Amino acid sequence: MKIKLVTFAPHPNFGTCLQSYALNRVLREMGHDVEFIHNDREVPDRRTLLGHIKYNVKELIKLFVPQNILKSRREKKANIEAKKKKVVTQSKTVLHTMPKEPDILKLPNDYFRWALSKTSWYRKRYIRKKRERSLQWRKVVKFTYEDGNYNMRRLYATPDYDSVVREADLFITGSDQIWNPFCGGFNPMMFLEFAEDKKRVAYSSSISQPSFPDCIKERVKKDLKKFQHIAVREQKSVALIDELTGRDDVKLVVDPTYLLSANNWQEFGEKADLEFDVPEKYIFCYFVGAYRRDVYEQMVKEVKAYTGINEVITLECYNRDLNYGDGRLYKDAGPYEWVYLLNHASYICMDSFHATVFALKFHKDFVHAMKNEDTEIGSQNTRMYDIFQRYGLLNKIYTGSSDEWQKPIDYTKVDAIMEEEIKDSMNYLKYEVEN
Secondary structure (H helix, E strand, C coil): CEEEEECCCCCCCHHHHHHHHHHHHHHHHCCCEEEEEEECCCCHHHHCHHHHHHHHHHHHHHCCCCHHHHHHHHHHHHHHHHHHCCCCCCCCCCCCCCCCCCCECCCCCCHHHHHHCCCHHHHHHHHHHHHHCCHHHHHHHHHHHHCCCCCEEEECCHHHHHHHHHHCCEEEECCECCCCCCCCCECCCCCCCCCCCCCEEEEEECCCCCCCCHHHHHHHHHHHCCCCEEEECCHHHHHHHHHHHCCCCCEECCCHHHHCCHHHHHHHHCCCCCCCCCCCCCEEEECCCCCCHHHHHHHHHHHHHHHCCCCEEEECCCCCCCCCCCCEEECCCCHHHHHHHHHHCCEEEECCHHHHHHHHHCCCCEEECCCCCCCCCCCCHHHHHHHHHHCCCHHHECCCCCCHHHCCCCHHHHHHHHHHHHHHHHHHHHHHHHC
16 A cells, blocks of 8 residues: 655654654555655745745755855854843743744745756755754764665645645554644644545644644644544543544554564664763763753752762754753764663653653653643643553652652553553554555
């Protein structure tokens, strides 16, 4: 069967990378012909003809400008934005507010770059510019385009969408927060609005919100009613979609990263190419967020005191200078290095959903800090409460006022629950693909 997989394209948020890798691999191992399709996030400046022309001229120029100049411009722009948002890099206090309503995106329809994409020159140059951004990006590019992990296709304009619709037997929206309107905006690509009358299913798609904003509620309802089968990642999302659409068949399943065994992931991590000698014992830190970094720092200090381990490795995925516990800041990791360091860690500190999944897969002891305040608009905490509740591990959430997180994990209980979830989820994935 020819399957078109739709989710976030790989980038240095490695949980995002590996959920798509896992689902793509599982579907391939089932014998299907899987193509990963993705597009460029719509930019507001391109909503007028003049803005569209200016944008494409800038993008074309970027293909020829040396990377050090582009990096300098990005850093200058980031500094300006940081000042606007009152985000003071060296301060422990960071002011952060989420928008009350999400961005509403469109399907990009860029005929200029669509024409360029038909040339081998442009395709090679596009990959080359990604590689030149940093060592971390070179590793992401290798993982995505050179190691045979994906069959990737980028969609630029209407002819591309028409082509994949003609070819497809089935569209699958994959996992991660693709249906969270506060995670990059409401994206019609992720709701398959272009798929016409082709069969569409969702596997472990995540909303991570208690409700959809009123401004998109009816549109989401219309989109989701067209799905033959829907499986989501959080229990609250099941109830939310049932109530919104009137369906009673929405299924709860695990994230695709669960579907590969711990041995599969350990073998994956052995492909790592690390630039330093890894200590025998170390605390591994992986924080996607930055707005609660004072909480993260305090948590790491407490873990150092509790474990007696002084070596700390902080893996950074967004090229920020955010280091914790007076340890090593590692900004050059790719997906293989991320898995390797998780697997060999003595203790893990994190705010990441997927780092939590891998900690559980590898039977690690850990403590988790919430990335958002519970009351924050756009807070992604529901997904974390969901996973910790399922395994009876709510004590692993760091509060700063209790040492309950120090209690060891009984992995015999966790494994029993997880094995049943994986079996049930694999069976449902096969069912929704075949029926």
